[in-house]
Amino acid sequence: MALASSQPWVEKYRPKSVSEVAYQEEVVRTLKNTLETGNLPHLLFYGPPGTGKTSTALAIARQLFGPELIKSRVLELNASDDRGINVVRTKIKDFAAIAVGAGVPGYPCPPFKLLILDEADSMTEDAQNALRRTMETYTKVTRFCFICNYISRIIEPLASRCAKFRFKPLVSDIMVKRISYICDQEGLTLQPEAMDTLCRIADGDMRRAITSLQSASRRYGHCLMKKDILNVSGVVPDEVVADLLTTCKSGVFDRAQAAVTNVAAEGYPVSQILAQMQDRAVVAQDMTDEQKARICLRIAEADKCLIDGADEFLQLLDVASCTMRALCNMPQECTYG
């Protein structure tokens, strides 16, 4: 029982067949065709997180081979598995080289194996290069399916060997439909306002929406409101960001410093604050284009610094100071530095 209830809903409500995959009509049409003819090119799925790439790959594997044969015909590797050049040379090559046996009745069972490389953009360039020849040599018995977020991280020779499919971020109607379905199944009531918030936060990422929904229901029970969703999603309340920007407008450095100290003490993740600050700055009516550009430039730099492991407080303080200088039309360059 504990096992069943602890299963993440993301897994529970993963589409079981290709036709269940929502909103990616183009991909679905092509793959359905494949299912009928049993002919599959090498695949490359790319697109933002939570749009159904892995689900589609798993679904097609299941529908092609059925639950029994899937064990021997499909190999799935993702970033947690060791995937250096050695693995490409041994494990992947070995799997690719095996000849295929007879199929089972009831499924198309085309005469090849499927190798799914999830999160392929985190593979090193060397490892990708080592794959080139392997792909061509064993093309008769093995098809590759690469899944990645950024197609630019896949080296050109690999990308040109595959049929590319872009997965679009989900529009909110489709998400609302799916979320309402899950709510019905799990016996949850979601207020209309909460539904809007959930869609806005997820921003086209279905997995994020479902995870937030599950966390909220675990924490707050069966009737969910807007603030419950906001609480679990890790989004910083709008007031906090708005306050920060207003303080920056005042032009008094000490007030900005106090505000930043306060934000740090509240423990909000600074990367999230930066993202939300940028959202606000871009659409703000009362800023000139130059001001917006200056603010966004600094936010981008700070984000990079945070990734490098720089201190959150100092970065946010610098962003605040920069924003203040931009909004009060003070010179950007250091006078004395």
Add this chain to the structure above:
Amino acid sequence: MLWVDKYRPHTLDKMVIHMEEAQNLKNLVSTGDCPHLLFYGPSGSGKKTLIMALLRELYGPSAERVKVENKPWKIEAGSRKIEVELTMVSSNFHVEMNPSDAGFQDRYVVQEVIKEMAKSRPLDIVSGNRKYKVLVLNEVDKLSKEAQHSLRRTMEKYSASCRLILCCNSASKVIEAVRSRCLSVRISAPSNEDVMSVLRHVAKKENLVLPSSLAGRIAHHSNRNLRRALLSFEACKVQQYPFTENQTVQTTDWELYIAEIAGEILSEQSPKRLFQIRQKLYELLVNCIPPEVVLKRLMLELMKKLDSELKHEVCHWAAYYEHRMQQGQKAIFHLEAFVAKFMSIYKKFLIAMFG
């Protein structure tokens, strides 16, 4: 026993601050199930206290019987063997460790420990039908990106027999993929009133008379860090009791030392002074004050005496050198570079002002 430990609440019901979070956590585990959790918030805000209370809620009082051991790990990673020794705190039901101690090999350690834990399940009778163990990982924000990436699959694979509780200061340094697999709990630092109420609570238990102005000052000095507030409260008690209204609250000596350095920088800007300050910075570093703390504190001390125009510049350069410090090898270079930069800015400012 220090008051910090003596008056640490042991159950979720006895929490004095963060009562709402405590109640939510209680509801969460009352169904007998517990997802992976990620606690984040500034230090001294009560993350650890909540985690320990949560474990007690899950497994009963015996979760508090812990032993500390230095366990050597032998891990085979591909063709080479890695040997590391890690300090772990464990009870029958949980293991607590600091994976970032393993340095750049943290990735293998994390996977190995989780696999080892997943192999042996706790007995039903003693654990009250909990079919999983808990692994508490501290300072996950210090884990390398590779280790965090390897965590994501491991978390899913072994979730039936092992639950993770992650604890860190800044959630931005935990990768999105790990964050999205956990229920994240933000623990904010207690407000000054909260700190004061805890101080009053402790004073009452200890039968002390605590003037409210002193409590206010201790709270103010602690920068919303409850652990620090309690420690300095105890220090005040040792220093002088009965308390007087205007008793000084001791600041830590490294802070005084940095304030002193800041004073010296402001009084003279010359290569000679820079050389003297280098000695002092070394002194701080060999006493294990983290360089980023030194830089931050130094900036705050310098800011106190500056025009707002200069503050913008100083905070910019502080952020700039702190970033480079994280990327570089030796912290002292960047600390010194910051001091030199500041001296140059300040000197130019003085010349522009007074000629």
